[in-house]
Amino acid sequence: MSSSPQGSPRKEDLVYDPDQDPEEKRQLRRGYRSLHKTLDDPKAVHTAEELGIKVEQANHLFQKVKNPQEATLDSSFFVKTTTINSTKARGLKFGTGSFDVDDLVTRLVAFMGGYRPPEDVSSDASDIEEDDSPLDWGKIGRRVMAKSRRVPAMGFMLGPLSIEQKQRAPNKQRARLEKNKNDERRPQEIREEDIARAENETTKNVAMVAAVLDRVEKINIFRLVINPESFAQSVENIFHLSFLIHDAKVSLEIAENGETIVFACDPPSDADRETAMADGNTLLKRQMILEFDEDTWKAAIKVFNITEPYIPTRPRARTRIGDKWYG
Template structure:
């Protein structure tokens, strides 16, 4: 296949500047090869498969990009699968080797058994005794195929190995645990677990009370706690409930461009029915770097929302934060 467009780069396994028309032509040829072997009802001969692989090798000479190389790999996988299936289905001669038939013919060859047709042709009424097998006859025939001298060691084979004696069965000893070493789990009673009130509801109400004391406030000055990054994130979480319930409004100041929040009256049911209210969602990214930057830019020294005590749960005689 001749290449088109700009000349190819010799010796380059990957060429991102390969001519697009040339790549399309390579893909078309590979897809044609795939169609010829995709039909499961067609029995491909070994010669046909070899011809197709040689054709794929010719196409691979112009492959310079991963997409075309993938088509080549997929074609080789399909070809190998068909070859493997054909190899498993091969039969030599009449099929599986028949041991009984082989022994019967071998015995007849050494004179120890006569086929029924030979016995029928014998007019003698006297039954002959079983003659010994002529092993020398089969030995002369085997000698024509091999010059190797037989040795006695090969005749013994695995029978010369001493038989392993099985150890007498011993009953397994029952493992008894030392009850002194056992540690009983701590028992908890109903009065040991102190159920705390809903912290989220209480903290949302606290943030609402703080906002009622001011007209408008910078968002970062409100939520940032300079002593605790975790509580700053919690303040944003509690504030989001108030914004969702339309109890707090968020806007950008026209004078300074700062984000500000302020308390407001939520719309009544009549206002909701008369006006078409659209819900808007906002994602506020607040990481440690933003927290430190807010403290520096807005010179936050004290938290506007008071620092909350760390909550804990008592289980038995121990406290867990």
């Protein structure tokens, strides 16, 4: 019976304790790292006795493990230990030969009443039955019970009981795949002289928008940028207008009735900036994100009854690459 209040378990008996003493956790990690270091040393030769001692040390440390981090170190240590033991088992030698798993399975089958082993395999004649009766698992079970009464799981069985030696097929020259030269496709080669040099379209179009604004005093932004013939060019017009607003060559204002107006203006000079600073003001740049999709484009055409674009429709840009044109 626990002596703690209301029968709750004592803190030292908890399997998981997130409030474990930090110093105790550090000591556990140092202990596990020391064990890992000895196993990771490539020059060390681990004997069965040494591995047994290390496993006992790990078991002693695990009694104080109460958090997943330290439990992970413990699991990793046993994985390495198992790997080393497995490697040593494969390297075991009996007499002049190494440990042969296939030979062991063959002897077990013969002992349980299966087929007779090959003539070169020595075996006790009294333990081998020559009939074709099913394997007598109880026979070997009684032998195993003399060593251990633990029930073996099927997951520990390695490989099938019927062993058939695989024979390598003779080397055959692989038939080479003959490619039809006419079916081959090569990428198009592009040389510098193949690319037609064009003038900077963006600079040209920005200048054209500025020229249109110079001819009008003030104009609604949608009436200016909307091209009823092309949604794509309407988007391009907004893009070109943004350069002029960024350079303070065009002003954007919201009228009293909520209408968005744009008009050409002169950018502030150095004297204007100095005057503003003397008055305790500063000229600030403001950014605005304008949402513009195809539905807005159609609605603007209908609301403002736009039939012709203020900014002339530009011809579709085309680029010549090699002997082909791309639009």
